[in-house]
Each structure stands twice: as structure tokens, then as C-alpha cells.
Amino acid sequence: MIAEKKKKLSVTESPSHFDNLERMSVEELITNINKEDANVHSAVQRALPQIKELVERIIKRMEQGGRVFYLGAGTSGRLGVLDASELPPTFGVPDNMVIGLIAGGDRALRQAVESAEDDANKAWKELCEYKVDELDTVIGIAASGTTPYVIGGIEHARKNGLLTGCITCNPNSQVAAVTEFPIEAIVGPEFVTGSTRLKAGTAQKMILNMITTTIMIKLGRVKGNKMVNMQLTNRKLVDRGARMIMEELKLNYESAKELLLTHGSVKQAIDAYKK
Incomplete structure (x- = not known):
């Protein structure tokens, strides 16, 4: 009974609304994927009050020199690294203002690193290498909300006085339970059951875009609607x-x-x- 209850709560692992995918034509597949993707916008919209609450607190810390660290594994980790890496060329900020950490290190950006996400102490050890302090913010990115690497990192960060947030696509998740300011974008079951690189990944990307773009604007890195601090790299x-x-x-x-x-x-x- 307990296992059954947990399964019901794990939206990201729930069966797809579609079956017999291999029998669908290309047109049917892309049409149905698009139908599912339409749910992402409304899920992120419902999370706007949570996003606002976290971003406002981050801005206050960053105005005093604080940094943002993303923690994630797999797709979630890659999205964090992607968002962080795009900020220096877009807004002309130092590459240590927002930092993405992925379970398994840089090698995990291109290939799976076995069991890397299962170490609950690894993320905090990596954060300590950056000499984090109470002005810094740690945001855990975990579609399922169950990744030990992320949960452990958030727990340690919070105990040490850092601001903590998370982005997850399951309600009542483990990571949300240990985070001060959780963001929950409940997008529903994936088109391919459990494949969170789809709707969950899209929702996470949208939220990361919102968080850092808003921060950069409020820190004066945009004028009017222009990227006036962008790096002239091409x-x-x-x-x-x-x-x-x-x-x-x-x-x-x-x-x-x-x-x-x-x-x-x-x-x-x-x-x-x-x-």
C-alpha cells in the first residue's frame, strides 16, 4: 500500500496519456507531443508566485555580491549548466556569478555517469570548493524531486545559512520538503512514460530563463529591451x-x-x- 501511494504521488513516473506509440504515424506523434507540450505553459504560470518569491530574495543577495549555484543530475543538471553558461555572453557578467554544477562533473554533460546522482554529500563538497557563504543561493533542479545529489546539497546549504530554492515537477517531493522556496511546475505525465527530458525539461528551462533574465534586468544589465552588455564574440x-x-x-x-x-x-x- 505504501509503495502504491508513492507511485500515485510521482507524477513524473505516471503512465503516459497515450499508448501504442510505435503504431502512430509521424504526424500523429508530433501532433500528440505538441498537445502535451501545451500543458507546460499553464503549469509554469501556476508556479509564478513561487518563482517571484525566490527571485526577489536572490536579487537582494546578488546586489551585495552573492552568487547563484544550480545543482542537478542528467537533463536537469545540463539545463542548469546551459543557463549559467549563457549569461556571460548575453549580459556581460563574470562566469562566477551563476554557476551550474552537475552530478558526475563536466563528463556528465555528454554522457551518463553511473551512480553520480546517488551521492548525497558530493554536491556540498563541490559547493565548498567555491567558498560559499550566506549571500549565496543554491537552486536544486530535479524533475522527480528525489535526486540524492540535489537533496543532500540543498540540506547542507540550508543548514549553513544559504538561501535555497528548487525546481521540481512532482508535488510534495522530497527536495521541496527540505527547500525554503520550492518551485513546483506540475506538467503531468510525459508523452513517453518517465522521460522527463520532455515536458519537465521544457518547464525547467522556461523557469530558469525567467529567473536569470529577471535577475539580470534588475541588476542593470539590460537597457530598454536591449542586451547592452553582451560580449562581442562574433x-x-x-x-x-x-x-x-x-x-x-x-x-x-x-x-x-x-x-x-x-x-x-x-x-x-x-x-x-x-x-
Whole structure:
């Protein structure tokens, strides 16, 4: 009876609403996957109050020099590393402001690392290497909410005074129970039973986008609706930056581009020109 109750609570492991997938045509498969994906938006929308509560607290800490650490395994871990790695080029921030840690280390980004997620003490050991303190935030990402690597990391972080949040797709999960500010996006059973790289992964990605984009905007890394601090890592971004400067300062393209390359970012170029 106990095992049966736990199974009912584990939404991410519940049977798909669809069966006999191998008999479906390509059109039927992609149509039905799309139908399931439509549930993700409403699930994330229901979680907005939880997201707001966590983000507001993170911003206060980051304004004082705090950092954000993601903890995850498998798909969840990869999504955390992805989100963290995109912030420096997009917003021109240091790569140690938001850090993604994945069970099994960098090798786990490309291939499964056996049993890495089962060590409940590993995440805290990794966090300690960064000399974390009470200004830092740890966000556990676990679709099932049962990953020992994530749960252990959150428990240790909370005991040591760090702000803790989590993103999970199961209600009443183990990780939510040990987290101060849990975010629960209940997207329902996956199209392929238990494959949380699908709807759960999409929901997690959407929430990570919300969290860090909001933080970066409130920390002054965006002006109007423009990425004025983006790194100029390729010709496309140089071109985009030059056009931002053209629009803002009413310069011709060549003058705007020269100003951009001289000062290294849209914001610095505009500030220098206006002085």
C-alpha cells in the first residue's frame, strides 16, 4: 500500500496519456507531443508566485555580491549548466556569478555517469570548493524531486545559512520538503512514460530563463529591451551592437561600429559618447 501511494504521488513516473506509440504515424506523434507540450505553459504560470518569491530574495543577495549555484543530475543538471553558461555572453557578467554544477562533473554533460546522482554529500563538497557563504543561493533542479545529489546539497546549504530554492515537477517531493522556496511546475505525465527530458525539461528551462533574465534586468544589465552588455564574440553580435548604438545615438553605421569596437560594449560606448 505504501509503495502504491508513492507511485500515485510521482507524477513524473505516471503512465503516459497515450499508448501504442510505435503504431502512430509521424504526424500523429508530433501532433500528440505538441498537445502535451501545451500543458507546460499553464503549469509554469501556476508556479509564478513561487518563482517571484525566490527571485526577489536572490536579487537582494546578488546586489551585495552573492552568487547563484544550480545543482542537478542528467537533463536537469545540463539545463542548469546551459543557463549559467549563457549569461556571460548575453549580459556581460563574470562566469562566477551563476554557476551550474552537475552530478558526475563536466563528463556528465555528454554522457551518463553511473551512480553520480546517488551521492548525497558530493554536491556540498563541490559547493565548498567555491567558498560559499550566506549571500549565496543554491537552486536544486530535479524533475522527480528525489535526486540524492540535489537533496543532500540543498540540506547542507540550508543548514549553513544559504538561501535555497528548487525546481521540481512532482508535488510534495522530497527536495521541496527540505527547500525554503520550492518551485513546483506540475506538467503531468510525459508523452513517453518517465522521460522527463520532455515536458519537465521544457518547464525547467522556461523557469530558469525567467529567473536569470529577471535577475539580470534588475541588476542593470539590460537597457530598454536591449542586451547592452553582451560580449562581442562574433560578427553578428558586433552588427547587432552597432545597430543598437545607431538607434540610440542617431549615428551612421560605421561611426556606431567604430564606437562599439573602441569601448567594447554597447553600454560603455553610449556612456562614453554622452560624457
